[in-house]
Amino acid sequence: MEHNRSIRPDLSQSLQEASKRLSTQTIMFHQTVAGYLGLNITDHKILDIVLGMGKATAGQLAELTGLTTGAITSALNRLEKSGYVRRTKDPKDLRIVLVEPLYGNLYMLIDAFAPLAEAMNELYSQYDPDELQVLLDYMEKANQILKHQTQRLRNQGRKRSRQK
Secondary structure, X not given: OOOOOOOOHHHHHHHXXXXXXXXXXXXXXHXXXXXXXXXXXXXXXXXXXXXXXXXXXXXXXXXXXXXXXXXXXHHHHHHHHOOOEEEEEEOOEEEEEEEEEOHHHOHHHXXXXXXXXXXXXXXXXXXXXXXXXXXXHHXXXXXXXXXXXXXXXXXXXXXXXXXX
């Protein structure tokens, strides 16, 4: 595929504005899902990370989120109390505590996301496979950029903290 390296300024601005709106709407949706589940947004996204990993340690979650292990422990306490996760010992190393989802208690999560998945599949059906591949490529690359920029800001925050 040939790439046009210069982007019209109006198209670039429209893409930036659409990205901002999508980001804001995504955050608002997840805030609403969190409320529906009886969670705060951070706990909801930690649950999402645990679901994606299958199981995780508090240290892994702290590293992925940039939160302190204390903040992660508090979030896990709330998630465990709500019945969404449990802590278990790692059978290979009993010193390690794993957090794993309680899939049988996630019916409200399914209720929240099933209609979204259906609507998104309907949207995807409006594009041909080559167009979907471009969209997927964009999303994967945008995720990498966001991951890099998140780490950049975390590192700057650490530098500022050490300078004080």
